[in-house]
Amino acid sequence: QKEVEQDPGPLSVPEGAIVSLNCTYSNSAFQYFMWYRQYSRKGPELLMYTYSSGNKEDGRFTAQVDKSSKYISLFIRDSQPSDSATYLCAMSSGNTPLVFGKGTRLSVIA
Amino acid sequence: GAVVSQHPSRVICKSGTSVKIECRSLDFQATTMFWYRQFPKKSLMLMATSNEGSKATYEQGVEKDKFLINHASLTLSTLTVTSAHPEDSSFYICSARDHGGRKDTQYFGPGTRLTVL
Numbered sequence: 638q639k640e641v642e643q644d645p646g647p648l649s650v651p652e653g654a655i656v657s658l659n660c661t662y663s664n665s666a667f668q669y670f671m672w673y674r675q676y677s678r679k680g681p682e683l684l685m686y687t688y689s690s691g692n693k694e695d696g697r698f699t700a701q702v703d704k705s706s707k708y709i710s711l712f713i714r715d716s717q718p719s720d721s722a723t724y725l726c727a728m729s730s731g732n733t734p735l736v737f738g739k740g741t742r743l744s745v746i747a
Numbered sequence: 748g749a750v751v752s753q754h755p756s757r758v759i760c761k762s763g764t765s766v767k768i769e770c771r772s773l774d775f776q777a778t779t780m781f782w783y784r785q786f787p788k789k790s791l792m793l794m795a796t797s798n799e800g801s802k803a804t805y806e807q808g809v810e811k812d813k814f815l816i817n818h819a820s821l822t823l824s825t826l827t828v829t830s831a832h833p834e835d836s837s838f839y840i841c842s843a844r845d846h847g848g849r850k851d852t853q854y855f856g857p858g859t860r861l862t863v864l
Contacts, residue, residue, distance in 0.1 A: 669851040680753075680840045680855035681791070688850070725790070729851040734781060739790040 640664055643726055643738025652747050656713040660726035660738045663707065667728040667736075670702050672711045675723045675740065684724075685711065716745045750774055751843050753856035760831055761864055767827045768859045770841030776821040777843035781853060782814070785838045797824045831863040 643660045650656055658672075668689055673681035685700040687693050687709075693700045699712040709728070713720055721744045727735040750773040760766050770780055778799045783791040795805045795816050803816035813835075815827040824843075828835055838860050842853040 669849075671852065673855070678838070678858070678860070680751075680842075680858045683749075683852065683854060686849050686852055727853075731851060733851070734793055734796055735851065735853055737791050742788075 640736050641726065641728065641738045644741055645739050647742040647744060649744045649746060650716055652716060652718060652745055654716050654745070656716050656720070656743060656745075658711040658713075658724050658726075658741050658743070660709050660728075661707055662709075662728060662736075664728075664730065664736075665704075665707065666730035667704075668731060669729045670700070670709050671727040671735065672698075672700055673725040673727060673737075674720075675725060677722075681725055718745050718747045721745050749845055749848065749852075749854045751777075751841065751854045751856040753841055753859050755859060756857060757860045757862075759862045759864065762832055763830055765827055765829045766831055766861060767825055768839055768841075768861075770824045770826070770843070770856050772822045772843040772845075772854070775843075775845045775847060777824075778821060778846055779844040780818055780824040781842045781844075782816060782824075782826050783840045783842065785840060785858075787838075791840065794826075828861065831861070833863045836861055836863045 670687045672685040675681040690704045697714045701710040723740040725740045726738040780797045782794045795803045797803045797818040818824040840858040842855040
């Protein structure tokens, strides 16, 4: 079993839809959870950061962490064509390199 | 804040030459930087962890004599691809950890596209 599992997609949704992106993980020591957005031929950009379990909201983005289920989610409300990118989940146990999911390719169709 | 730059953004070189890529943290000090490699439509592959003032830690399968990493200051790390060959062509991305910020957060540079002819 890989440490972090993420469905690579591609995921295609119409503009305005709510998008749900998910990752599961196996290492119970993970405490820090992040979501990055990567546009084609660019470096990843940090979107959301969460420590331990709980929800965090920032504009149209909501990150959820359920440590009991080893499951994290990113929700995008009112999705826009500019949200079309690859979304990477990442996590760590503390002072270690981030462990990344393989990324989910999202296309938002106008 | 938390901006990381990379230079050059794109480089084309002949087989057998060496190429140096710079990674700078512009508005924070980064005692730890990371180098990744990414193939088209693939995820990030960690190559090495670079700590300021000490030797880099390389991931299994990454040749340390091929990919030389230097982290001489708190804001600069360099990756030198020595005697480059076409199979080294890839997208190289660095990231820096902001130790004064949120724990374990890594900020990425824009990447360098290397093409070896």
